[in-house]
Amino acid sequence: MHQRFTPTTIVLLCLPPLLWAGNAVVGRMISGLVPPLTLNFLRWLLAFVVLVPFAGRVLRPGSGLWAHWRRFALLGLFGVGCYNALQYLALKTSTPLNVTLMASSIPVWMLGVGWLFFRQSVTGRQLVGAVLSIAGVVLVLCRGQWAVLMQLRLVSGDLYMLVAAFAWAVYSWLLTRTREPAQWRSDWSAFLLAQIAFGLVWSGLFSAGEWALTDAHIVWGWPLAAALLYVGLGPAVLAYCCWGFGVQRVGPEIAGFFTNLTPLFAALMSAAFLGQRPELYHGAAFALIVGGIVMASRR
Template identity: 60%
Template sequence: MSKRLTPATAALLTVPPLLWAGNAIVGRLVRDAVPPMALNLLRWSIALAILLPLGRRLLRPGSGLLLHWRRYAVLGLLGVALYNSFQYLALQSSTPINVTLVAAGMPVWMLLVGAMFFGVPASRRQIAGAVLSIGGVLLVLCRGQWEQLAAMRLVPGDVYMILATIAWSFYSWLLTRRQESSAVRADWAAFLLAQVIYGVLWSAAFTAGEWAIGRAPIAWSWPVLAALLYVAIGPAVIAFRCWGAGIARAGPSVGAFFTNLTPLFAAVMSAAFLGEVPQPYHALAFVLIVGGIVLSARR
């Protein structure tokens, strides 16, 4: 049962969507200076350096880092390497508003993945909520023109973001299958560090492939360095910490609603920093997505 939502807890749960929206903005801003795979590798390499002293419990003998390497490798692949790489790839051709709105349909994929691969059937109310959320995502994909839905052509960014949400859905369901020791699980830094260690290895392999196909080198500058520090410290480390603390206080059923603040923050930031003014269909899509999630979460 979820606990009472206090102002302090609400603040904790608001910080991650704000930082995640900023991550989409920054990814869009540096898309010409840093290739997407390299951006993800650099981001998580910096986060790894930050987490090493915080999660040093993981480096002790018997922590399970090697014993459960398959689990951490899969979590690192899905949650660190694939999700974030796909998101940065999406921002090469799609806007932060579209990317975050498509990602807001993630509860739909959560239901599908849970029912198809983890034996957790969805209720009728959840299915009805999923239909509303899908409507919101389709509205974004067809750019607010329903008559073009039949002849709709997805930009590569939309497809990449859909793949990212599917990867995150598998990642989230795998988190429910606990195999690591209770000490590591209770230590947010150690648990995240275990995933990041393997995630950085996957990201390095993806970056090597990116270089092999001839992507342009990184155009280093002070703004690029500042962007790297932001995406490593903010969306990776601080957001994860605030999210874990907020969920511990309020419960996942309450916290789930706060993730849908990300498109709202992204819309405001896009107008402020990128000059990409939100369209009326963005507001309608947001209402449909949130309405679907509220409906599916009601008892």
């Protein structure tokens, strides 16, 4: 039984979109310094190194991890191996505008995956909430001018982002199917490290294929080092921890609506760091997105 919203739950679900907004910006900035699949592997390798001192006990033979290896192999595949790898890959050929638009489909994927594979019913309120939330995202993307949408051109990166949105929906629903030891669900470092341990295998295989099949290269330097530090600690460790706790509190079908705060946070970051002042449509978009969340979460 999912809990009702509390201030703590709202913070848990708002922090990941804030960090992921920065992740998209940073990923685009360093797209020429490191191959996308390798970037995903390096970010999770750094997260693994950071978490081992706090939760390395879960890797021991008698910890209980290996009894649930299939579950964590799936969590590692969809959450660690696929989602951000596909996002970084999308940013190689697509614009941040298009990538964010494709990611706004996550609430719909959440409802669809839950209905198809997890026997969850979809209410009329959730459908209305999805429409309101996506409308808010579109309003941000078109900067309040609907004619801007007519100028969008879909490329291969947009398809990658749609697949990434599906992967994130599956990952979020898998989080609710808890079979691991009860103490792991309250120990975020142990639960996340167990996912990363298997996710590194998947992302390592993807990265190896990237180096074998393409002319991949890395431009080492302080810009890349600083970017890796950010994506490895913020959007990876902290965001995934908060998302996991938030999903277990309210369910993925409701939590999915919070992902549509990402483009709004990106717009606010532009205002803060790039001198682009907020416009009236930012306020209208915020009202639509929050309205969608409230509508979908009403009991």
